Amino acid sequence: MSGGVDSSVVAGLLVEQGHDVIGVHMKLHDAPSHPSVGAKRCCGVSDVLDCQQVADRLGIPFYVMDLREAFKKAVMDNFADTYLRGGTPNPCIQCNGVLKFQVLLQRAKALGASHLATGHYARITPSLALQMAADRNKDQTYFLFPVKQKALAQTLFPLGGMTKAEVRAQARRMGMITAEKPESQEVCFIPDDNHTRFVREHRPGSEGAGNIVDQSGRVVGQHDGYWRFTIGQRRGLGVALGHPVYVLSVNADSHEVVVGPNDALNRAYLRANAPNWYRRPSAGEVVQARIRHRGDLLTCEVMEASEDDLVLRFPKSARAAARGQAVVLYSNEVVLGGAWIREAWDAE
Structure with missing residues (x-):
């Protein structure tokens, strides 16, 4: 309760x-x-x-x-x-x-x-x-x-x-006292919804300052912690390039954050690991995938589905697939299984 x-x-x-x-x-x-x-x-x-x-x-x-x-x-x-x-x-x-x-x-x-x-x-x-x-x-x-x-x-x-x-x-x-109670929305252990502060306090001493660069590697800004950013983020980047840019990748080793245009977020392939299967799909099977809560169901082809890995191909691309999030597969209304996203890319 x-x-x-x-x-x-x-x-x-x-x-x-x-x-x-x-x-x-x-x-x-x-x-x-x-x-x-x-x-x-x-x-x-x-x-x-x-x-x-x-x-x-x-x-x-x-x-x-x-x-x-x-x-x-x-x-x-x-x-x-x-x-x-x-x-x-x-x-x-x-x-x-x-x-x-x-x-x-x-x-x-x-x-x-x-x-x-x-x-x-x-x-x-x-x-x-x-x-x-x-x-x-x-x-x-x-x-x-x-x-x-x-x-x-x-x-x-x-x-x-x-x-x-x-x-x-x-x-x-x-006659429940909770009948009209509003739904909870924020992350319960971060009441001010400031995940940057939480990471600094939970893992004190972490160093994360670095450069913000465009797709060519040109430095367009600096940041004080790469964990402030997530794939697909547009707001709060702290850079002004005269056109909208989005976070394309975050490198924890170099602390570098790459930004670019919206269409650069599209990926044709996705790899995930540590799956939990209810029914493991066959290679070549066409299923529906969700890569974020309440995200669209995306048609994709299963390239590989093992006890350890899952590789998918998206004919119409998947936007902003972020490492650490999940991909969950559906056949009609039934969940086939899901796994944790590790990487996404454009070509085989």
Whole structure:
């Protein structure tokens, strides 16, 4: 239970269905609140109080699990270190797809639970693969690709067939205090949304100043930390060239940031590693790929799909594929699997 409307409704629906429900809230960090964020940040003290009120209304036991150490290793350390390697981290995948369905699931089983039920907008097929949520605007399968089939067998997604409006209507029907609560948006452990500050404080002593160069190698500016930049970024570059430029690459060794025109972000090929497969596609198979949350589904051809690597070809190019993000493959609504992007290029 996060303290939001989704997990509140999940608990309420399961109680109504006759299940023996235990409410669990994850204490993940000690980041202070920030006045500019307010209710849009999850995992604060007010969220715990909301969870307790919902649990009391439903008459279910409620526990707060201290997962701060596990969260620091799986999410916060990974976030800072990925930026320091010149990549673009995705903390929501690390938290949702990794922490919750490994550490939290194990803790839940220790309490005697048979299943872990969450408020994610996703579905599970009879063959134990992820399937897109009925509400495509809320679909969260991109975040969940690392979840293993063994974990899916012990998981419930009661909201997978519902729209957000229907969820809020259920919350109002149940008299939930969270019925009109706004959704969390920012990275929960960075309440001011300043990832540059976080990296400096989390990894003190890191040196990152360097040059901003164009595609020819001409120096067009300087920066005070290469981890400030991500592939496809346009704003906040600190350079004025008389035309729009975007970040094309970030070199963690030289601290060099390369900028160029928008069309230079297009890539025909992509390589990713550490895949998690529900059904491994065959070489030559045409599938759909998503390279960022809520990004377009891109048609691509599978060039290689092994237990270790994935190589894709995009006939119409993929824009701003960033190392450290994920690529998730779909066949119609069903997730085939996903992997972590390592590199993208234009020609074989």
